[in-house]
Amino acid sequence: MKHLTPTIILVCLVTAIVEILYRLSYWDAQSIPPASVILQTITENQDAFVDAFTSTLKLSMQSLALSFILGFTLAVIFSLNDWIKRAVFPLAIFFQTVPIIAIAPLLVIYFGYGPQTILAAAVFVSLFPILANTLVGLDTIDKNLLELFQVYRQNAWHTLFYLKIPGSYYFIFSGLRISSGLAVIGVVAGEFVAGGGLGALIDTSRTQQRIDLVFASLIGLAVIGLLQIMLLNGINLLITRWRPFKL
Amino acid sequence: MFELKNAGKEFQQRWLFKNLNLTAHAGDFISILGPSGCGKSTLLRILSGLDTVSEGSFSTSSQDPSGFVFQESCLLPWLNVFENVALGATQRQGRDSHAAITKILEVVKLTDAAQLFPRQLSGGMKMRVSIARALVNNKKILFMDEPFAALDDFTRFELQDELLEYWRQYNMTIFFVTHSLSESVFLSQKLWLFPQGQQKTFQEWVLEKPSTAANSYRNSAEYFQTVTTVTEHLRVKK
Ligand SMILES: Nc1ncnc2c1ncn2[C@@H]1O[C@H](COP(=O)(O)OP(=O)(O)OP(=O)(O)O)[C@@H](O)[C@H]1O
Ligand SMILES: [Mg+2]
Numbered sequence: 139m140k141h142l143t144p145t146i147i148l149v150c151l152v153t154a155i156v157e158i159l160y161r162l163s164y165w166d167a168q169s170i171p172p173a174s175v176i177l178q179t180i181t182e183n184q185d186a187f188v189d190a191f192t193s194t195l196k197l198s199m200q201s202l203a204l205s206f207i208l209g210f211t212l213a214v215i216f217s218l219n220d221w222i223k224r225a226v227f228p229l230a231i232f233f234q235t236v237p238i239i240a241i242a243p244l245l246v247i248y249f250g251y252g253p254q255t256i257l258a259a260a261v262f263v264s265l266f267p268i269l270a271n272t273l274v275g276l277d278t279i280d281k282n283l284l285e286l287f288q289v290y291r292q293n294a295w296h297t298l299f300y301l302k303i304p305g306s307y308y309f310i311f312s313g314l315r316i317s318s319g320l321a322v323i324g325v326v327a328g329e330f331v332a333g334g335g336l337g338a339l340i341d342t343s344r345t346q347q348r349i350d351l352v353f354a355s356l357i358g359l360a361v362i363g364l365l366q367i368m369l370l371n372g373i374n375l376l377i378t379r380w381r382p383f384k385l
Numbered sequence: 386m387f388e389l390k391n392a393g394k395e396f397q398q399r400w401l402f403k404n405l406n407l408t409a410h411a412g413d414f415i416s417i418l419g420p421s422g423c424g425k426s427t428l429l430r431i432l433s434g435l436d437t438v439s440e441g442s443f444s445t446s447s448q449d450p451s452g453f454v455f456q457e458s459c460l461l462p463w464l465n466v467f468e469n470v471a472l473g474a475t476q477r478q479g480r481d482s483h484a485a486i487t488k489i490l491e492v493v494k495l496t497d498a499a500q501l502f503p504r505q506l507s508g509g510m511k512m513r514v515s516i517a518r519a520l521v522n523n524k525k526i527l528f529m530d531e532p533f534a535a536l537d538d539f540t541r542f543e544l545q546d547e548l549l550e551y552w553r554q555y556n557m558t559i560f561f562v563t564h565s566l567s568e569s570v571f572l573s574q575k576l577w578l579f580p581q582g583q584q585k586t587f588q589e590w591v592l593e594k595p596s597t598a599a600n601s602y603r604n605s606a607e608y609f610q611t612v613t614t615v616t617e618h619l620r621v622k623k
Binding site: 282283285286287288289290291292300301304307381382383384385 | 433435450451452453455457459460461462463464472473502503504518
C-alpha cells in the first residue's frame with residue numbers, strides 16, 4: 139500500500155482545494171459537486187444508494203467469478219486441440235473489441251429485464267480477456283520445461299496440471315485483473331438497459347438533472363472497482379506465498 | 386545400444402557436424418568434449434531423442450527410462466526441492482518413491498533444503514536438485530550436460546565418486562558432456578572429442594583404465610599421465 143501514498147495525498151489535496159473553493163463560493167457545485175455535497179446526497183438517499191451499490195457489487199463479483207470459471211475451463215479445453223485453439227484465439231481477441239453498449243439492447247431481447255441480462259452483459263465483456271490470456275499462457279510454456287516433461291515421460295494430463303496450468307499463472311491472473319475492471323463496466327451497461335443498481339441510478343439521476351447523485355454513483359462504482367482489485371491482490375498474495383510461480 | 390550412422394546436424398544451413406559414426410553400448414560411460422558452441426548439447430539431445438539428425442541416421446534399442454541433467458537446471462518454480470525430484474521418480478507415489486527421493490537428496494546433500502523452492506536456492510544447489518531428479522530410482526541411462534560445472538571442487542569430487550558408484554552398481558549407460566578434460570578422463574571409459582585444438586576431425590578415444598576404486602585413481606600417476614597424453618594429442622599438430 140505504501141506505493142499508493144502519493145496518489146492518496148494528491149486525491150485528498152484536490153478534494154480539499156475544491157472544497158475550499160466551494161466554501162469561498164468560487165466553485166460551481168452544479169457541474170462538479172464537492173465532497174461535502176456528495177456525502178450529504180449519499181446520507182440523504184442512503185437506503186436507495188446502499189441498495190443500488192450492493193446490487194451492482196454483487197452482480198459484478200458474480201459475473202467476474204462466472205467469467206473466470208467459464209473462461210479458464212474453456213481455454214483449457216480449447217488448448218487440448220491445436221486446430222480449435224487456432225480457430226478460437228482470434229475470436230477471443232475480436233470479441234474484446236465489440237462495444238458492450240451496442241450489444242446490451244440485444245441482450246435485453248434475449249434475456250428480458252432483470253439481473254440475467256446484467257449478468258450476461260458483464261460476462262460478455264469480462265470473459266474474453268481471461269479466455270485469451272489463459273490460451274496464451276498455456277501456449278507459451280518454456281520449451282525446456284516441456285522437454286523435461288517429455289524426458290520424464292509425463293503423460294498429457296500430468297503435463298497439463300503440473301506444468302501448463304501453473305506455468306500460466308501470471309497470464310491467467312493478469313487476465314483476471316483486466317476482467318475485473320471490465321465486469322463493472324459490463325454491469326453498468328446492463329443496468330442502463332435492464333434497470334437496477336448504480337447504473338440505473340445514474341440513468342434516472344441524469345434525467346432529473348441530479349448531478350450530485352450521478353457523482354455519488356460514480357464514486358460507488360469506483361469503490362466497487364477498488365474493492366475487486368484489492369480482493370484479487372489479496373488472493374494473489376495468498377497463492378504466491380503458498381507457491382512462487384516464477385524463479 | 387546407441388548408433389549414429391553418417392549422422393549430420395545443421396541449424397539454418399550451418400553444419401555442426403557431418404558424417405559422424407559413433408556407437409555406444411549398454412554400460413558405457415562416455416564423455417563428450419569440445420569447445421563452447423561446437424554442438425555437445427545438441428549431440429546429447431539427439432542421443433536422448435529430444436532432437437533429430439539432419440542427415441544420416443540415429444537409432445537406439447533402449448526403452449529404459451532415462452535421466453537428463455540439462456545444462457540449465459530446469460526446475461519448476463512452483464514445486465519445492467522434494468517435489469521437483471519426485472518428477473523424475475519412475476514409481477509415482479507410495480512409500481518406496483518417498484524413500485528413494487529422501488535417499489537421493491541425502492546423496493546430493495540437500496536433505497535440509499527439501500522444502501525450499503528453487504528461487505531460494507543457489508545455482509549449484511539447483512544443479513544438485515536436477516542431478517537428484519535424474520538419479521532417483523536408479524535409471525539405466527543418464528544424459529548429463531555439464532552437471533558439475535557450477536560446483537566447488539570438494540562437492541564435485543564427492544558427486545563424481547557417487548556417480549561412478551552408481552554407474553558400477555546399477556550398470557548404467559552414461560553420456561556426460563563436460564569442458565574439463567581431467568574430469569572426463571577421471572570418469573569415463575571413452576571420450577568423444579569434437580574438433581578442437583589442432584585436431585580438425587571428430588575423434589573417439591578409448592581410455593585404458595584400471596578397475597580400482599575411484600579415490601585412488603584420482604591421485605594415481607596413470608591418471609595424470611593419461612590427462613597429459615590426451616592434452617598433448619589435442620595440442621600438437623600431427
Ligand atoms: N534450436 C537451435 N536453433 C538454432 N541454432 C541452434 C539451436 N540449438 C543450438 N544451436 C546452435 O548450435 C550450436 C551448438 O549449440 P550447443 O548448445 O550444442 O553447443 P555446446 O557445445 O553445448 O556449447 P556449450 O559448451 O557452450 O554449452 C550453437 O552455435 C548454437 O547457436
Ligand atoms: Mg551445451
